[in-house]
Amino acid sequence: MSLEASAADIAIKQNLEQFLVVLSVSLSVATVSRIFSWFRQIPYTLLLVIVGLGLAFVDVRLVNLSPELILEIFLPPLLFEAAWNIRWRELKENWIPVVLFAVIGVIISVVGIALTLSQLTHLTLPIALLVGASLSATDPVSVVALFRELGASKKLTILMEGESLFNDGVAVVAFLLLVGIPLGTEVFSVTGTVISFFKFVGIGIGLGCLIGFGISYLTQRFDLPLVEQSLTLVSAYGTYLITEELGGSGVISVVTVGIILGNFGSRIGMNPRTRLLVSEFWEFIAFFVNSIVFLLIGDQIKFSSLGNNLDIIGVAILAVLITRLVSIYGLAKFSNVFTQVDISLSEQTVLWWGGLRGSVSIALALSVPVSVTGRQDIIDTVFGVVLFTLLIQGLSTQWVLKKLNLVGDQSLRQEYSELLARKIALGRVIDYFQTLDESPRVDSEFYRYEKNLVSGQLTSVEEKIDQLQTEYPQLKSIAMQLLKDKLLDIEADTYAELIRGGQLGTNLSPLILDILGEGEEK
Structure with missing residues (x-):
């Protein structure tokens, strides 16, 4: 027992040391980016990816990135913080284009990427579908931060952020429905897939509403800022875990809870001082989690493996750009005809170019079972596309905004x-x-x-x-x-x-x- 206890203590110590190293590097990057004016031109999250790439290039590995770690520990707070801060009134005004981009856009992305890869590369259709599902989740954290910094319109910000919030959930559901096909445990059926989709989403929204409104009415009964702050943290993780356990979409459920608590619960059950404390708390949590996730994304890159799949990565990048172009311009035109929301051509261009991929795509790729043939091809392709979107599209978005005169005051x-x-x-x-x-x-x-x-x-x-x-x-x-x-x-x-x-x-x-x-x- 003493040997087992000793081994466990050593493992805990090593994990703690690795965590402190990651945190120290992240905070060092944050400090340097604020001190030197040149670095301020680069979004903080992208700077973390670049630093992670540098560490990977010299073969310094900070920690093994576990998909469960991202999905169960990192993903809920990121989703909750974004949902907490999104304003329901603004989201409601733009809900039709947001839903179109998040649902129809994901379907276009999955099908388009999968068919392109299966026709132009050696990847089979089931494997290509998993790549498409992984890459259909947008993660424009740095782009939205850039919008706010440069004063882009509220409409542009809410469209980008709202789409990202909901298409993450749709993409995860699509991935879970498709991952059983290459294993032979599932047979693709349009009817079965649609039923399963509505089951995932329905359970997620239902539990999210139940927990969100329950906590909202609970906080009306007392005025204890620290307790109310803790309840929001518990609701983010608890909702995700409970929903996943009951067979629903934890992502959709967390987003639902965040929107309800941020727009309803915080209004009826929290005084202004408590709302401010909770908002600042979640701002810190988001900064903390993003610092670790984006650094680890760069740190986990295997350059030798990526080099062997450059042809697949190139085809995937083109497929991602083309499917996004079709979905954004096509669905925006449809939305402009049938709704009062007018999305201009310049705004459509920014939405197209700003559709970055990030931590959710990486987590989905890494969560592919080891027994799936072609798993490494999926991981390499997704990593390559994520790098392109973060480093090429992410770094050039500010230039695109200025060229299109979308920089505000x-x-x-x-x-x-x-x-x-x-x-x-x-x-x-x-x-x-x-x-x-x-x-x-x-x-x-x-x-x-x-x-x-x-x-x-x-x-x-x-x-x-x-x-x-x-x-x-x-x-x-x-x-x-x-x-x-x-x-x-x-x-x-x-x-x-x-x-x-x-x-x-x-x-x-x-x-x-x-x-x-x-x-x-x-």
Whole structure:
């Protein structure tokens, strides 16, 4: 027993040391990228891949990348954080193109890539289908971060992020349905595949709604920030594991929970301070997980094996680009005809070029059973395509955005938002001065002097705000949105307070949005 215990302790120590090395390298890359201005031009996640490639080139392996590790430990928090931050109102406005890209687009991608590879390479159709399913999941983490940094339109950001959220789930379901074919345990049938698909997705959405709304109403009963923060973490992992155990799609379930808690639960069951704490917590978790995943993607590359499959990788890259082009331009045209969402040609081009592949594709490829003939071909092909999309498409997306004049006025909006925040803060300080009784221990002249200083600064801030509003009238929408959010927060906090006090039995649907919507229509 002592020898077994000793061996276990050594293994734990080695795993811990490897984890600390990975974390240290990731944080070093983050620090360097902020210190040197040249590195700021490269998205942080892509810089991690490049560093990982450098380590792989000199044959320094940080840790063995397990598909279970990504799917069960890394994937849930990444999905939950993205779903938590996506705004339901904006997603609802663009839901038709998002669903088209995420469902029909995945089908086009799987079929197109599979047929191309099976016709132009030595890969059999079952193996090619697995490659297609693995590469149909987009992972535009760095692109969405770039959109926000450069101030791209909200519509473009929500289309890219919404598609990625849902097509990950559809791609994983497609992969699970297809992986049994080369093993001989499954026979492809359109009817059976459709039934299985709806079963996976249905169980995922059902459990996601059950857990999401359950936690939302639970957090109405108490106001404990750390407990509520912990519940979101448990919901991300617990939902994924429970759904997978019951035969549903854990990815779809986690996305559903994240959207519900981020847009409904956080409004009715959390006060503004708790919402901020939870959002910052998940921002850290996403940074932490992305740092490890993207570094390990580069670190796991086997250059010798990739070199033996360059022809397959080249065909796969062309197939990925062409199928994405067909799905984006074709489905966007269909959406423009039948919906009010107008996706311009330049926006379609960015959506096409920005469809990067990443951690989900790698995890699916690595999860192919060892007994499958052609497993290494699948892994090499997927790794090669992922590298191309991250390093070529990812690094050139900023240039494409600028060439198509889709770079927004983010720096100006950031300055304006900061001025609005300072105005609110200084206004509260003035209110405090006005309600504060002049203490005999405080010199009255000093008291007036301090108050005049704050008043002068507030006047200066208000003048800058007026100047920016005059020069850039579009900035007024920011102040209007802040007012709407504040009014909605007041209403939601009031209902939550009444429920906690036992004066209200059930939550009421927000009335402010309907009132403001009617006002805008008039």
